[in-house]
Amino acid sequence: MIEPTVSLAFSLHSTRGVYALLLGSGVSRSAGIPTGWEVALDLIRKMAHIKGEDCEPDPQMWYKKTFSQDPDYSQLLDDLAKSSADRQQLLKGYFEPTEEEREQGLKMPAAAHKAIAELVSGGHVRVIITTNFDRLLEKAIEAKGTNPIVISTADAARGALPLIHSSCSIIKIHGDYLDPRIKNTTAELEQYDDALNSLLDRVFDEFGLIVCGWSGEWDTALRGLLERCRNRRFTTYWTLQGGGASDSATRLINLRQATVVPIKDADTFFTGLVSKVKSLDEIARPHPLSSRMAVATLKRHLTANQKIPVHDLVMAEVEKAYAELSPVNFPLQGAEPTGEEFAKRLDRYEAIVETLQAILISGCYWAGEIYNDIWINCLQRISNPSGDGGGFVAWSRTRYYPALLLFYSIGLAATASNNYSAIQAVLSTVKIRDGINETPIALTLNSSKPIEPDWVRKLPRMAQRNTPMSDRLWGMLRKPFAELLPDDLRYHKTFDRWEYLLALIYADLSKREWVPPGRFAWNIHGSSGKWVPDEVDAEMNEMQKEWLPLKAGLFGGDLERLKAANDIVHKFVQNCRWA
Numbered sequence: 299m300i301e302p303t304v305s306l307a308f309s310l311h312s313t314r315g316v317y318a319l320l321l322g323s324g325v326s327r328s329a330g331i332p333t334g335w336e337v338a339l340d341l342i343r344k345m346a347h348i349k350g351e352d353c354e355p356d357p358q359m360w361y362k363k364t365f366s367q368d369p370d371y372s373q374l375l376d377d378l379a380k381s382s383a384d385r386q387q388l389l390k391g392y393f394e395p396t397e398e399e400r401e402q403g404l405k406m407p408a409a410a411h412k413a414i415a416e417l418v419s420g421g422h423v424r425v426i427i428t429t430n431f432d433r434l435l436e437k438a439i440e441a442k443g444t445n446p447i448v449i450s451t452a453d454a455a456r457g458a459l460p461l462i463h464s465s466c467s468i469i470k471i472h473g474d475y476l477d478p479r480i481k482n483t484t485a486e487l488e489q490y491d492d493a494l495n496s497l498l499d500r501v502f503d504e505f506g507l508i509v510c511g512w513s514g515e516w517d518t519a520l521r522g523l524l525e526r527c528r529n530r531r532f533t534t535y536w537t538l539q540g541g542g543a544s545d546s547a548t549r550l551i552n553l554r555q556a557t558v559v560p561i562k563d564a565d566t567f568f569t570g571l572v573s574k575v576k577s578l579d580e581i582a583r584p585h586p587l588s589s590r591m592a593v594a595t596l597k598r599h600l601t602a603n604q605k606i607p608v609h610d611l612v613m614a615e616v617e618k619a620y621a622e623l624s625p626v627n628f629p630l631q632g633a634e635p636t637g638e639e640f641a642k643r644l645d646r647y648e649a650i651v652e653t654l655q656a657i658l659i660s661g662c663y664w665a666g667e668i669y670n671d672i673w674i675n676c677l678q679r680i681s682n683p684s685g686d687g688g689g690f691v692a693w694s695r696t697r698y699y700p701a702l703l704l705f706y707s708i709g710l711a712a713t714a715s716n717n718y719s720a721i722q723a724v725l726s727t728v729k730i731r732d733g734i735n736e737t738p739i740a741l742t743l744n745s746s747k748p749i750e751p752d753w754v755r756k757l758p759r760m761a762q763r764n765t766p767m768s769d770r771l772w773g774m775l776r777k778p779f780a781e782l783l784p785d786d787l788r789y790h791k792t793f794d795r796w797e798y799l800l801a802l803i804y805a806d807l808s809k810r811e812w813v814p815p816g817r818f819a820w821n822i823h824g825s826s827g828k829w830v831p832d833e834v835d836a837e838m839n840e841m842q843k844e845w846l847p848l849k850a851g852l853f854g855g856d857l858e859r860l861k862a863a864n865d866i867v868h869k870f871v872q873n874c875r876w877a
Contacts, residue, residue: 307574318425324511330404407438413568431475443636452491506532514547630689637756662711670723718850744814794818
């Protein structure tokens with residue numbers, strides 16, 4: 299039988315952001331954080347000490363006999379610390395570490411908090427419900443580069459950003475330790491504000507649930523919300539530590555038909571879960587055999603000149619990739635991007651289009667002109683990602699990275715095989731839509747657009763590069779082209795020729811004095827010291843109207859347009875080279 303944690307890891311991996319966490323005090327136990335009730339009992343002990351009385355062995359009973367009422371957290375705080383500032387200072391001792399505690403690792407994010415932050419950082423978890431007052435989760439998540447939206451009051455619940463637009467929302471249903479309105483007593487836990495009820499109803503209805511460190515015993519209102527939510531679109535995973543569940547938890551487990559996950563403790567559970575999810579992420583790239591089988595199938599259809607199966611093969615892979623590239627998996631809002639998250643996002647994009655990329659490389663290298671409309675349809679689809687692009691500019695622009703990678707794959711393969719009809723077809727047809735405007739792909743996707751070079755320089759080994767995106771693409775494409783271009787020198791020259799051609803086309807279309815500078819601006823190839831712009835220039839002068847790209851219809855087949863573009867590019871790259 300498959301272990302529950304394995305099933306859960308697969309669920310988190312395959313349905314990013316679909317599962318919410320419901321966390322109780324058990325998650326912060328190893329960090330030395332007291333529960334709300336433990337704080338209340340300690341406050342009673344302090345109050346008894348002030349009165350010169352002994353409240354042991356039952357502080358709660360002492361309080362009830364002394365004041366003729368059950369303990370109330372807010373009343374205790376008000377009696378012991380009259381001002382808001384005093385109350386904050388009083389509570390800090392329970393939730394914020396002293397230097398000695400910091401050295402011991404107490405009241406600091408524990409392994410469970412750090413593991414949860416990893417799940418948030420990877421986009422696997424976006425909603426967290428917690429009964430805890432502390433801020434260890436927030437600290438751990440912020441340390442991983444995400445700024446969570448914290449909802450700890452009814453007002454915050456009413457004004458909360460829709461959960462789908464947040465990279466992480468933490469719903470602190472009992473409040474925050476610095477707010478004296480936190481819920482602690484039995485009466486306070488019997489009902490929530492309407493706004494919080496509505497928010498939790500949506501979470502329990504729309505998300506799967508992972509319960510950890512919560513007994514279900516004291517939170518009457520929370521139990522009621524779970525009991526009335528009959529919808530079970532996704533599985534509930536309920537972790538149990540040590541012995542069995544409480545009676546209240548058992549009822550909820552049965553009601554929600556939850557999968558019980560026996561655990562040693564929260565730290566061990568979440569660190570193990572993250573390890574499994576990361577393993578699945580690492581093998582998420584298509585197995586090399588998958589790409590090889592797809593390419594072998596493509597070649598078989600090309601050999602038999604079967605266009606319909608080729609179309610179906612390519613477009614099926616296109617739609618699969620398009621669905622995986624959706625804003626649900628790559629949210630544009632939330633925390634401000636970091637260099638680490640930027641690198642992870644590019645890696646995920648590359649994994650998603652890997653098989654499609656292999657198909658396009660082989661197709662554009664081997665196929666004839668009759669297949670050009672397939673490459674057009676493919677690139678048109680991926681070049682116009684779903685969503686409105688609202689959010690952080692860096693994330694919005696990275697949406698075009700998969701299209702840029704495929705565009706370069708097509709261009710490089712076609713350049714290698716002199717298949718300039720494919721390049722002409724793509725460049726003259728594929729448009730990037732921005733509202734009602736459409737822009738030719740050559741003006742939108744290149745080594746400088748739409749992703750800012752400064753962001754690419756945040757990637758490893760890219761900080762000092764003149765052409766960071768060009769360099770990344772050059773490195774990324776080397777392996778997929780290993781069979782078609784096994785010789786390194788030929789690969790390097792073909793890459794530079796493609797980028798130089800793209801610069802010529804940019805100059806022709808934009809009529810500007812600027813063009814996207816690729817690696818070709820600085821590269822000298824071979825013992826002869828040939829510079830690709832000089833080589834191409836010599837070819838143009840020799841072949842004139844017979845130059846292959848011109849014959850294929852690029853530059854409208856107009857030699858004068860080509861020469862004008864060439865003058866612009868030569869002047870620009872000369873300045874780049876000697877700047």
